[in-house]
Amino acid sequence: METTIPNEKKGRFGQFGGQFVPETLMFALEELEKAFKEAMEDSSFLEKLEHELVEYSGRPTPLTYAQNCTEQLGGASIYLKREDLNHTGAHKINNAIGQVLLAKRMNKTKVVAETGAGQHGVAVATACARYGLSCKVFMGEEDVHRQSLNVFRMQLLGAEVIPVKSGSMTLKDATNEAIRYWAGAVQDTFYCIGSVVGPHPYPTIVRDLQRIIGIETRSQMLDRLNKLPDTIIACVGGGSNAMGIFHPFLDDPVELIGVEAAGLGTETEKHAASITKGTVGVLHGSMTYLMQDSFGQITEPYSISAGLDYPGVGPEHAHLSESGRATYHTITDAEAIEALQFLSEKEGILPAIESAHALAQGFKEAASRGRDETIVICLSGRGDKDVSTLIKIIKGGEEDESV
Amino acid sequence: MNRFDCIKSSEKPLFIPFLMAGDPTEKDTIDLALILQEEGADVLEIGIPYSDPLADGPVIQEASKRAFTSGMNLEKAIQMIGKMREEGLHIPVVLFTYYNLLLQLGQQHVVDLMNRYSVDGMLVPDLPFEESESIRNLCKAHHISYIPLIAPTTSQERLVKIAQSAEGFLYCVSSLGVTGERSVFHPEIQRMVKEASMHSDVPVALGFGVSSPEQFNEISKLCDGVIIGSSLIRKADELRAGSSKAETQDWKESFRNFVRSLLLEGVQKVSN
Numbered sequence: 001m002e003t004t005i006p007n008e009k010k011g012r013f014g015q016f017g018g019q020f021v022p023e024t025l026m027f028a029l030e031e032l033e034k035a036f037k038e039a040m041e042d043s044s045f046l047e048k049l050e051h052e053l054v055e056y057s058g059r060p061t062p063l064t065y066a067q068n069c070t071e072q073l074g075g076a077s078i079y080l081k082r083e084d085l086n087h088t089g090a091h092k093i094n095n096a097i098g099q100v101l102l103a104k105r106m107n108k109t110k111v112v113a114e115t116g117a118g119q120h121g122v123a124v125a126t127a128c129a130r131y132g133l134s135c136k137v138f139m140g141e142e143d144v145h146r147q148s149l150n151v152f153r154m155q156l157l158g159a160e161v162i163p164v165k166s167g168s169m170t171l172k173d174a175t176n177e178a179i180r181y182w183a184g185a186v187q188d189t190f191y192c193i194g195s196v197v198g199p200h201p202y203p204t205i206v207r208d209l210q211r212i213i214g215i216e217t218r219s220q221m222l223d224r225l226n227k228l229p230d231t232i233i234a235c236v237g238g239g240s241n242a243m244g245i246f247h248p249f250l251d252d253p254v255e256l257i258g259v260e261a262a263g264l265g266t267e268t269e270k271h272a273a274s275i276t277k278g279t280v281g282v283l284h285g286s287m288t289y290l291m292q293d294s295f296g297q298i299t300e301p302y303s304i305s306a307g308l309d310y311p312g313v314g315p316e317h318a319h320l321s322e323s324g325r326a327t328y329h330t331i332t333d334a335e336a337i338e339a340l341q342f343l344s345e346k347e348g349i350l351p352a353i354e355s356a357h358a359l360a361q362g363f364k365e366a367a368s369r370g371r372d373e374t375i376v377i378c379l380s381g382r383g384d385k386d387v388s389t390l391i392k393i394i395k396g397g398e399e400d401e402s403v
Numbered sequence: 404m405n406r407f408d409c410i411k412s413s414e415k416p417l418f419i420p421f422l423m424a425g426d427p428t429e430k431d432t433i434d435l436a437l438i439l440q441e442e443g444a445d446v447l448e449i450g451i452p453y454s455d456p457l458a459d460g461p462v463i464q465e466a467s468k469r470a471f472t473s474g475m476n477l478e479k480a481i482q483m484i485g486k487m488r489e490e491g492l493h494i495p496v497v498l499f500t501y502y503n504l505l506l507q508l509g510q511q512h513v514v515d516l517m518n519r520y521s522v523d524g525m526l527v528p529d530l531p532f533e534e535s536e537s538i539r540n541l542c543k544a545h546h547i548s549y550i551p552l553i554a555p556t557t558s559q560e561r562l563v564k565i566a567q568s569a570e571g572f573l574y575c576v577s578s579l580g581v582t583g584e585r586s587v588f589h590p591e592i593q594r595m596v597k598e599a600s601m602h603s604d605v606p607v608a609l610g611f612g613v614s615s616p617e618q619f620n621e622i623s624k625l626c627d628g629v630i631i632g633s634s635l636i637r638k639a640d641e642l643r644a645g646s647s648k649a650e651t652q653d654w655k656e657s658f659r660n661f662v663r664s665l666l667l668e669g670v671q672k673v674s675n
Contacts, residue, residue: 184580
C-alpha cells in the first residue's frame with residue numbers, strides 16, 4: 001500500500017490540516033507518524049493487515065451492478081461498492097483493523113476511541129477483541145440513549161463505553177473527551193480516531209487505511225468494463241469512506257462528488273454541511289471547514305444520520321473542495337430516506353442512512369446522464385442499525401429528530 | 404514599557420492566578436482580579452469561554468459555560484481588561500484563549516485590541532510551537548509576550564526551541580491530561596523545569612493541578628512561579644453559590660481569605 005504523507009508545511013493539505021493540539025500530545029503524534037511510516041514500509045505488517053482484511057473482514061467487497069435502478073432511471077449505469085458487506089457492516093472496520101494492529105505493533109496495550117452512532121466504536125471494540133487490547137469508547141450521553149443497541153454491542157465485545165456529559169453530549173464532545181483522556185494516558189494508550197479528521201498524521205493514516213476501497217474499485221472496474229468510471233460518489237461526514245474511494249483516482253479523469261447532509265435543508269440551521277455552508281477554522285486538531293458562529297464557537301450540526309452529524313470535515317476534503325478537484329453537494333433527510341427505500345425495493349439492499357445520501361445524489365446524477373456513462377456509488381454501510389429510526393420515520397409518518 | 408520586566412527579579416515564587424472572563428459576570432471577574440492583585444498576584448491569566456476547550460478539565464469547562472451564557476467573548480474580554488486597568492490593575496495580564504477564537508476575530512485585530520486595552524501576553528493551549536510562528540512574530544511586532552507551553556512529554560529537542568522562544572514566562576504543564584486539581588504531579592517535572600530554566604531567560608512557572616497550600620509550597624520550590632486556576636474557580640463558585648445576593652461582598656471577602664491562606668502557607672515555607 002502506498003503512503004503519501006502530505007508535505008508542504010507539516011501535515012497540510014493546501015491551507016488545511018496541521019497539528020493544533022495541546023503540547024502534551026505532540027510527542028504522541030510524532031511517535032505515531034514515525035510508527036505508521038515504518039509499518040507501511042514493513043512487508044510483514046502489510047501482509048498481516050491484508051490477511052486480516054481478507055480472512056476476517058471479508059475483503060475484497062463486491063462491486064454490484066444496480067441493474068434495476070439503472071433501468072428505472074434510464075441514464076448512466078450505476079455500480080455500488082459494497083462496503084456494507086464488511087464485517088460489522090461498514091467501511092469503519094478497514095480503519096479499525098489497521099489502527100489497532102498499529103497500536104499493537106507500537107506495544108500499546110490500551111486503545112481509546114470516540115464514537116457518534118457507535119459504528120466506529122463497534123469496529124474498534126471488534127478489532128481490540130481480536131488483537132487482545134483493552135478498549136475504552138467515549139460516546140456522548142445523547143448518543144448513548146439514541147443508539148443503545150450499539151452500546152450493548154460494544155459491551156458484548158468487551159469494551160468499556162463511557163458516556164460523555166460535557167458540551168452538547170454528542171460526537172463532537174465525545175471526541176473532545178477522548179482527546180482529553182488520551183492527553184492524560186498518552187504514554188500507554190493509543191487513540192484510534194474514526195475518520196479522516198484530527199491532527200496530522202490522523203487524516204493521512206485513516207485515508208491510507210481506507211484507500212483499499214478505491215484500489216479495489218479501480219481494479220474491479222478495469223476487470224469488468226476495461227475502463228475507469230466517469231463519476232464516483234460518496235457521503236461525507238468526517239469523510240473517511242469518501243477519501244478512501246476518491247484517493248486512488250485523484251490523478252485520473254474521474255469526477256469525484258462528495259455528499260454532505262443537508263438535514264432539514266441548508267437554508268435552515270438544521271444541517272451538517274460543513275463544506276457547503278461552513279467557514280474555515282480549527283477543531284479537533286486540524287484546520288478545516290466548520291460549522292461555527294462569527295466568534296468561532298462551534299455550532300451544533302444536525303442530520304437524521306448520526307454518522308454525518310459532525311460540525312467539521314476532513315481537511316483533505318476541504319482542500320479538494322477548494323482546489324476544485326472534487327465537488328460537494330448536499331442531500332436532505334427526506335431525499336436520503338427516499339433513496340434508501342428505492343434501493344431496498346429495487347435491489348434488495350438496505351443501505352445505512354449515511355450511504356443513502358450518496359445514493360440520492362447518485363440517482364439524480366444517473367438520471368441526468370447518458371447511458372454510456374458509469375457511476376460508482378460508495379455504499380459505505382448497511383442499514384440494519386437504522387431500522388428503529390426508520391420505523392419511527394416511515395411508520396410514524398413524521399420526522400422526529402430525537403430518534 | 405513591558406509589565407513583565409518588573410516580575411523577572413522577584414525573590415518569591417510568582418503567584419499566577421487564572422480567572423475565566425465573565426464567570427459568571429464581568430463585574431465579578433473585575434472584582435476578583437483586583438482582590439488577587441491586592442493579595443499578591445504577580446501575573447493574571449484571563450481565560451476566554453470556548454465551546455470546545457480541549458485542554459481543560461471539568462471545573463474550567465463549567466466556568467467556560469457560565470461565562471459563555473453571560474455573553475462573554477474574546478473582544479469583550481480584552482475590553483474588560485481595559486476596565487480592570489482603569490480600576491487600578493497594574494500587574495501583567497495574559498489572555499488564555501483557544502486558537503479558533505483568535506482566528507475568527509482576526510489575529511491582527513486581536514493584537515491591536517490587546518495593545519489598546521493594555522493586555523501584555525497571550526497563551527494559546529492548542530497552538531504548539533510548530534504552528535505558532537506567524538502569531539509569535541505578530542505578537543513580537545506588537546510588544547506582546549507570547550507564552551509557550553512545555554509538558555512532561557516534550558522532547559529535549561523541542562523543549563530547547565520552545566524555552567528559547569519564551570517571552571513573559573514559560574508555562575510548564577505539571578501533569579499529563581487536562582487542567583484541574585490533582586494530588587500527584589508527573590515525576591519528570593523537576594528535570595523538565597531545570598532543563599527549561601537553562602534555556603530560557605524568563606521565569607519558569609508550573610501549572611495544571613495545583614490546589615492546596617502544600618502543593619503550592621512543594622511546586623514553588625521547584626520553579627519561579629505557580630499557576631493556579633481550577634481551585635480558585637471552584638472556590639469562587641462554591642462561595643458564590645452559598646451566598647445570597649445581598650452578601651455579594653461577603654463571598655468575595657471569603658475568596659480573599661482563601662487566597663490569603665493559600666499563599667501565606669506556601670510563601671512562608673519557601674522563604675524559610
